[in-house]
Amino acid sequence: MLRKFCDQENIVGKRRILVIDDEYDVRNTVAGILTSKKAGYDVVQAANTIEGLDLAQKQSFDHIISDIYMQPEDGLQFLKKAKDAGISANIIMMSGQADIDMALEAIKIGACDFIFKPLVSEHLLFVLRRAEEKTIILKENAFLKAEIREKYSFHNIVAKSPQIRHIFEVIQRVSDYKTTVLITGESGTGKELVAKAIHFNSIRAKAPFVPINCGGVPENLLESELFGYVKGAFTDAVKAKKGLFEEAHKGTLFLDELGEMPLALQVRLLRVLQEEEIRPLGDTRCIQVDVRIVAATAKDLAQEVNKGKFREDLFYRINVLTIVIPALRDRKEDIPLLVDHFIERYNFRLNKKVEGVSPEVMHLFLEYKWPGNVRELENAIERAMVYSDTSIIRTRDLPPHIRTGLEDESAPPTSGLDMSDFSIKKSSKILERELIIKALDKTKGNKTKASHLLEISLPALLYKMKDYGLEG
Numbered sequence: 001m002l003r004k005f006c007d008q009e010n011i012v013g014k015r016r017i018l019v020i021d022d023e024y025d026v027r028n029t030v031a032g033i034l035t036s037k038k039a040g041y042d043v044v045q046a047a048n049t050i051e052g053l054d055l056a057q058k059q060s061f062d063h064i065i066s067d068i069y070m071q072p073e074d075g076l077q078f079l080k081k082a083k084d085a086g087i088s089a090n091i092i093m094m095s096g097q098a099d100i101d102m103a104l105e106a107i108k109i110g111a112c113d114f115i116f117k118p119l120v121s122e123h124l125l126f127v128l129r130r131a132e133e134k135t136i137i138l139k140e141n142a143f144l145k146a147e148i149r150e151k152y153s154f155h156n157i158v159a160k161s162p163q164i165r166h167i168f169e170v171i172q173r174v175s176d177y178k179t180t181v182l183i184t185g186e187s188g189t190g191k192e193l194v195a196k197a198i199h200f201n202s203i204r205a206k207a208p209f210v211p212i213n214c215g216g217v218p219e220n221l222l223e224s225e226l227f228g229y230v231k232g233a234f235t236d237a238v239k240a241k242k243g244l245f246e247e248a249h250k251g252t253l254f255l256d257e258l259g260e261m262p263l264a265l266q267v268r269l270l271r272v273l274q275e276e277e278i279r280p281l282g283d284t285r286c287i288q289v290d291v292r293i294v295a296a297t298a299k300d301l302a303q304e305v306n307k308g309k310f311r312e313d314l315f316y317r318i319n320v321l322t323i324v325i326p327a328l329r330d331r332k333e334d335i336p337l338l339v340d341h342f343i344e345r346y347n348f349r350l351n352k353k354v355e356g357v358s359p360e361v362m363h364l365f366l367e368y369k370w371p372g373n374v375r376e377l378e379n380a381i382e383r384a385m386v387y388s389d390t391s392i393i394r395t396r397d398l399p400p401h402i403r404t405g406l407e408d409e410s411a412p413p414t415s416g417l418d419m420s421d422f423s424i425k426k427s428s429k430i431l432e433r434e435l436i437i438k439a440l441d442k443t444k445g446n447k448t449k450a451s452h453l454l455e456i457s458l459p460a461l462l463y464k465m466k467d468y469g470l471e472g
């Protein structure tokens with residue numbers, strides 16, 4: 001594998017280096033070492049960071065070697081700008097002063113290495129060689145990760161645990177039949193994701209997947225949503241409305257939180273399932289529907305039947321094929337894959353370049369009980385990525401309750417805030433993001449109303465939403 005990448009580098013041709021230094025003599029010496037027959041690099045020179053950044057944005061380089069002390073802008077400022085601009089070349093800083101703090105600062109910002117002047121040609125070439133090896137390993141790593149992801153994912157569900165791999169097989173087998181499927185599992189285990197996989201893996205994939213949450217909706221509203229109504233069916237029915245059963249014709253209706261469905265509606269649902277036709281409210285006609293039902297519940301339906309909250313006949317009609325999704329703590333081998341999956345998702349959404357989590361973070365993730373399952377893991381990673389300014393997520397980027405291994409009850413109300421970190425800048429970013437999410441939640445996504453609540457202008461809200469990856 002390693003050879004494969006080395007060969008690829010060679011095919012591309014000579015490796016290119018940009019050298020930025022305000023001293024003509026230093027630039028020339030460095031260029032001399034690098035273009036020698038032994039080294040064999042192509043070198044481009046820049047006399048200051050402005051010129052250097054411009055070149056780095058227009059051309060592609062394998063490495064950039066930049067001095068630190070320069071006018072009008074120093075090498076660290078250049079480094080920050082280059083990282084913000086997403087320049088992928090290895091950046092090696094050099095300085096005439098053996099300042100260890102400065103070197104550490106440069107590495108923290110993202111420098112690949114640091115060398116002191118006067119330059120020793122052997123040392124310079126060694127540093128470049130080491131950077132190249134690291135690039136090869138990173139590429140190889142990304143390649144292997146992509147390969148693993150492909151192997152272990154099915155319709156956006158990432159898993160390697162035998163329990164979920166078995167669910168993949170069940171989905172493959174049942175998708176094309178019209179059999180009703182009941183999906184159970186704790187909150188955040190991926191019930192909706194499995195429901196979608198069943199639909200999109202089936203011959204119904206081109207017809208709609210229509211989800212409806214049966215919990216938290218008043219009974220009459222749920223009824224009119226499901227079955228539709230004709231004009232004048234009730235006072236507010238100023239025009240006819242198609243029900244979701246009709247919308248889902250030839251497709252799949254996903255009845256989420258079915259355990260919450262009021263008893264009276266359960267009777268109507270059972271009738272539709274048996275007769276495959278619906279009658280909109282106020283209508284005299286029945287409409288034939290061809291709909292596959294997938295239902296989900298976090299409750300134990302058999303227990304609900306015992307308590308008299310769920311009809312026994314509907315339970316037997318629905319409980320033909322049940323998929324039980326295990327809690328995340330019972331399939332810990334999925335955690336590393338999910339971590340990579342979410343880092344990739346939020347790198348894209350937040351425009352970040354996070355490479356992974358530290359071994360300590362992974363250890364905490366594997367120990368933690370995840371009462372909110374995969375959703376909680378996803379939220380923890382998203383927050384850590386907003387919070388972190390390094391390429392590796394560290395324990396200090398995690399909410400305190402995960403760090404201490406305690407479950408969510410112990411978390412402060414603004415659980416993303418880290419009370420032991422005193423950075424006002426970081427904490428206000430987290431707080432600001434959480435307030436925006438809350439305001440959008442409260443106004444059901446109405447940005448103008450949310451901007452009033454937040455007491456900022458609409459353009460400012462739109463800008464911040466983009467910055468925090470809250471669009472769409």
Ligand SMILES: Nc1ncnc2c1ncn2[C@@H]1O[C@H](COP(=O)(O)OP(=O)(O)OP(=O)(O)O)[C@@H](O)[C@H]1O
Nearest residue numbers: 156157158159186187188189190191192193374375
């Ligand atoms: N195996 C998985 N691979 C990738 N993403 C997953 C996986 N399981 C869950 N997720 C993600 O976790 C989040 C929660 O999943 P989902 O909404 O399907 O859970 P749920 O069981 O329906 O939760 P709830 O009971 O709270 O409604 C989603 O963002 C989903 O994409």
Ligand SMILES: [Mg+2]
Nearest residue numbers: 191192256296
């Ligand atoms: Mg759900």
